[in-house]
Amino acid sequence: QVQLVQSGAEVKKPGASVRISCKASGYTFTSYYVHWVRQAPGQGLQWMAIIDPTGVVTKFAEKFGGRVSMTSDTSTGTVYMELSTLTSDDTAVYYCARETPHTFFFDSWGQGTLVTVSS
């Protein structure tokens, strides 16, 4: 069955970067987009970015001002998201989610990765 398995929780200091992985299985990796969505404590869901696993298409929410980068390893079926220059406001659960191209919705989600930014 379709699975997205994310890397484990991270604790980072302000100013550092964090890299989260999302390993896909149970489907053809290159045929689906992968998104990143986060939820800060007590806050709502926030869309961050999308990547076409072939690397052709990427798009980011303006809010992140270039702090987000993504890469895709088609040999392992894994997408990586890196968020740089972390602040306490980046403390959140980060989810990856799959989209069938051009459907504009997320039909499968990773389990979430808690990132805590604290000095």
Next chain:
Amino acid sequence: QSAPTQPASVSGSPGQSITISCTGTSSDVGRSDHVFWYQHHPGKTPKLIIFDVNNRPSGISNRFSGSKSGNTASLTISGLQAEDEADYYCTSYTSWNTYVFGTGTKVTVL
């Protein structure tokens, strides 16, 4: 870009109907029929309950229905049940080829 606005909370008694609004702009909610609703129970992953304004994925109860008028989309839950207590988010595709979630609504079953 601002998030579409949803009421922070909505409550109802079992068996009642409630409606959650999602008010955006002509650049997101009002732009197309690409408006979706997710149910999110704390500690779980979000679940798609409505796609393309008013369509239900397979396995989703027909107690959930969606609609849209102009820049405002709505989710109605009829025959409210205890298991419906969750957070609900609208989302849409935008003019900038990005995606945006609404501010979220906490549904409480009294």
